[in-house]
Amino acid sequence: MSASSLNDLDQQLPSNAMIPHLEELSRQMAVLSGSTTSSLDSASRRVKQLVADTEKLAEARKAAKLAAADGVDPIENDETVAKINALYGVLPTIESMKPLLPAILDRLRSLRAIHQDAGWASEMLGRIETRQEEMAAEIQKWEEALENVEGVMKESQGTIEGNMVKVEGWVKEIEKKMEQLK
Numbered sequence: 001m002s003a004s005s006l007n008d009l010d011q012q013l014p015s016n017a018m019i020p021h022l023e024e025l026s027r028q029m030a031v032l033s034g035s036t037t038s039s040l041d042s043a044s045r046r047v048k049q050l051v052a053d054t055e056k057l058a059e060a061r062k063a064a065k066l067a068a069a070d071g072v073d074p075i076e077n078d079e080t081v082a083k084i085n086a087l088y089g090v091l092p093t094i095e096s097m098k099p100l101l102p103a104i105l106d107r108l109r110s111l112r113a114i115h116q117d118a119g120w121a122s123e124m125l126g127r128i129e130t131r132q133e134e135m136a137a138e139i140q141k142w143e144e145a146l147e148n149v150e151g152v153m154k155e156s157q158g159t160i161e162g163n164m165v166k167v168e169g170w171v172k173e174i175e176k177k178m179e180q181l182k
Contacts, residue, residue: 028103035107043097043104050094057087 035043060083 024099028100031100031103035104037111040104040107040111043100044108047097047101047104050090050097053087053090054094057084057091060084060087 060080
């Protein structure tokens, strides 16, 4: 195969070939596995600040375009110029973080889901513990009631045994009288 046919083949390959995607996924996994919660929180705060700065820059650009269209000088003072220059200085940082943002956002979403699940589990554990305490109190009441019933049963058994002795005595007396009558 000639060099020109290889170039033609490279140009014919779809732009969404698997190898670049796999390399991107591998790079993102490396970033995620090396990240800690604190570093993600820090990056998240920084990203939010950069997004806010970007929005301010976009607003400043719109205002400058409108002012230029109206013939008004868009730069009113040195403070505005300093702010605009600071925002332009932040743009490279925003651009460098752009490939990481989806992975960071996914990680933050999964951490939020884990946090919500942990809150739900904690709430359920609290309910279970409360129910166990209620059940323990109920069991204690049942045990006390059972002890009372057992006590009454023992007293009743003693009474019944005493009555049986008396009845046996009466039966023996009746039997003696019956024998005498015979």
